[in-house]
Amino acid sequence: MTAITSSLRDITFEQQLAQRQRRGKILEIAALIAILLGIAMLLTLLVDVVIDGLPWLRPQLFTEFPSRFPEKSGLRSAIQGSIWLMVFTSIMVIPIGVGAGIYLEEFAPRNRLTEFIEINIANLAGVPSIIYGLLGLGLFVRGLGLGRSLIAGALTMTLLVLPIIIVTTREAIRAVPRSIRLAALALGASQWETARDHVLVYSMPAILTGVILAMSRAIGETAPLITIGALTYIAFDLRGPLDIFTVLPIQIFNWVSLPQKGFHDLAAAGIIVLLVLLLSMNALAIWLRNRLFIRW
Amino acid sequence: MTNRRILEQKTVLVIIFLFALVSVFTTFGIIGVLLQETILFFEQVSIVEFLTGTRWTPLFASKKFGVLPLVNGTVLVAAGAMVVALPLGLLAAIYMSEYASTRARSVLKPFLEILAGIPTVVYGYFALLFVTPILKSIFPQTQAFNALSASIVMGFMILPTVASVSEDALSAVPRSLREAAYALGATKAEVATQVVVPAALSGIAAAFILAISRAIGETMIVAIAAGQQPKMTLNPLESIETMTAYIVQVSLGDTPHQSIAYQTIFAVGMLLFLMTLVMNIISYFFTKRFREVYE
Numbered sequence: 001m002t003a004i005t006s007s008l009r010d011i012t013f014e015q016q017l018a019q020r021q022r023r024g025k026i027l028e029i030a031a032l033i034a035i036l037l038g039i040a041m042l043l044t045l046l047v048d049v050v051i052d053g054l055p056w057l058r059p060q061l062f063t064e065f066p067s068r069f070p071e072k073s074g075l076r077s078a079i080q081g082s083i084w085l086m087v088f089t090s091i092m093v094i095p096i097g098v099g100a101g102i103y104l105e106e107f108a109p110r111n112r113l114t115e116f117i118e119i120n121i122a123n124l125a126g127v128p129s130i131i132y133g134l135l136g137l138g139l140f141v142r143g144l145g146l147g148r149s150l151i152a153g154a155l156t157m158t159l160l161v162l163p164i165i166i167v168t169t170r171e172a173i174r175a176v177p178r179s180i181r182l183a184a185l186a187l188g189a190s191q192w193e194t195a196r197d198h199v200l201v202y203s204m205p206a207i208l209t210g211v212i213l214a215m216s217r218a219i220g221e222t223a224p225l226i227t228i229g230a231l232t233y234i235a236f237d238l239r240g241p242l243d244i245f246t247v248l249p250i251q252i253f254n255w256v257s258l259p260q261k262g263f264h265d266l267a268a269a270g271i272i273v274l275l276v277l278l279l280s281m282n283a284l285a286i287w288l289r290n291r292l293f294i295r296w
Numbered sequence: 297m298t299n300r301r302i303l304e305q306k307t308v309l310v311i312i313f314l315f316a317l318v319s320v321f322t323t324f325g326i327i328g329v330l331l332q333e334t335i336l337f338f339e340q341v342s343i344v345e346f347l348t349g350t351r352w353t354p355l356f357a358s359k360k361f362g363v364l365p366l367v368n369g370t371v372l373v374a375a376g377a378m379v380v381a382l383p384l385g386l387l388a389a390i391y392m393s394e395y396a397s398t399r400a401r402s403v404l405k406p407f408l409e410i411l412a413g414i415p416t417v418v419y420g421y422f423a424l425l426f427v428t429p430i431l432k433s434i435f436p437q438t439q440a441f442n443a444l445s446a447s448i449v450m451g452f453m454i455l456p457t458v459a460s461v462s463e464d465a466l467s468a469v470p471r472s473l474r475e476a477a478y479a480l481g482a483t484k485a486e487v488a489t490q491v492v493v494p495a496a497l498s499g500i501a502a503a504f505i506l507a508i509s510r511a512i513g514e515t516m517i518v519a520i521a522a523g524q525q526p527k528m529t530l531n532p533l534e535s536i537e538t539m540t541a542y543i544v545q546v547s548l549g550d551t552p553h554q555s556i557a558y559q560t561i562f563a564v565g566m567l568l569f570l571m572t573l574v575m576n577i578i579s580y581f582f583t584k585r586f587r588e589v590y591e
């Protein structure tokens with residue numbers, strides 16, 4: 001009697017096990033499909049953009065200013081604006097971000113103020129970018145009277161990407177082993193000399209990678225620059241940091257907003273230029289990481 | 297040490313300390329700028345009308361300042377985005393953390409990173425010119441600008457964030473928990489859904505809240521694809537306006553400084569800032585909790 005029940009139980013167990021494993025298979029497939037859906041969406045987007053934009057990817061796209069006619073329109077002022085915005089932003093954000101990172105990681109005492117700074121940085125990383133635009137509008141455009149200038153845009157972008165640079169700098173510095181610092185200090189170097197000549201040198205590739213990734217975030221940002229009033233229709237070459245300006249994503253936004261199909265395709269061509277720029281920056285970051293990274 | 301070296305260290309320390317303070321100034325700057333104009337705004341408009349009014353027409357001749365239609369639009373789009381991003385993101389995280397081989401991970405992960413790195417203006421283009429026409433062919437009543445296309449595309453934009461933060465939480469669950477469950481005869485899926493996911497719940501909650509906060513603050517997709525019609529509706533096929541899209545709309549026009557329209561964008565910005573701040577704080581505490589448990 002007992003033998004019969006136990007074998008019966010085994011049969012139910014076997015059946016249930018098969019069912020449980022089927023359910024497991026369903027979960028695995030569903031999970032894989034979730035990722036593949038994301039990738040499919042990415043590929044669809046890229047193919048759509050390339051189909052629409054490729055015919056418009058011609059020399060005029062780079063040499064012409066924007067115009068009322070799609071055939072005569074180009075990205076000349078937008079490309080200039082984007083490049084100079086990146087240059088000015090880098091000049092400000094790299095020393096400030098890396099400096100702040102070194103301070104917090106190597107020198108900051110463990111006290112309330114340091115903790116407050118750290119909470120601040122964590123919070124700033126989560127503030128929507130358009131809020132930085134309002135800050136830039138109130139502080140730089142109106143407050144400092146810089147107007148809708150390139151420099152006002154660069155200052156706004158500096159504050160926007162600063163948390164990213166600080167965080168990546170800190171991670172890079174943290175990866176340098178303590179023994180390096182102790183060796184330098186034992187030879188009589190000051191704390192700052194240790195940080196400058198040893199810690200910073202060893203963490204430079206990782207910091208550079210972080211800087212490039214932060215800049216690739218900045219080059220695609222649109223909302224804060226629209227808020228500070230970066231213009232879309234600029235038909236002259238940029239002459240200095242106090243000039244009004246436009247950038248690639250704003251020019252793309254402007255073309256998407258126009259009703260004519262020609263401008264939509266032109267926007268797609270602009271997107272191709274922007275994505276190629278972004279992908280090459282990312283490739284450079286990956287190359288740097290693989291080539292120069294030091295494994296401890 | 298020579299005096300010069302001491303002096304150098306002291307000078308540098310002061311400078312990089314000031315650099316670290318820039319972040320504090322930024323926070324104060326944001327609050328200060330928003331408060332300044334918001335206070336001016338509330339001198340002319342009652343805060344009760346702002347928070348409870350259901351008509352938003354600051355740019356028309358008969359001005360109404362009820363912000364609820366903008367909040368309605370924001371929540372509608374964000375909720376739609378979450379319907380896409382949360383289940384797909386969590387499933388993607390489970391796959392990456394529990395199922396994927398090292399090779400599969402190294403192939404799949406870069407794709408998700410690219411998805412996260414695409415500028416939002418590109419997603420806006422895609423929502424307006426690719427997704428909306430498809431929606432129109434399925435639901436003919438779809439308007440040229442609509443909340444649904446923005447929601448779907450925003451959902452995919454946020455998916456990598458949900459996936460990567462949730463994956464961190466899942467990976468932080470100690471091996472011993474998984475092995476104990478296997479020893480009791482659980483299948484792989486049972487371990488994942490009944491042991492690992494519950495154990496990582498606070499981290500997953502942090503990911504979800506972070507995602508909602510991102511969706512509320514997202515600007516370009518809604519500015520391009522969702523329209524400029526602030527209204528109280530739950531129909532995702534209609535044109536709506538979000539808080540962020542309103543700020544863009546006013547910024548594109550030539551709004552004179554010190555006009556009431558200029559002040560509205562700061563009042564709306566203040567509300568947006570407070571909403572995302574609350575969510576970031578909640579998310580921060582959830583993250584801290586799961587770190588405390590397992591690290």
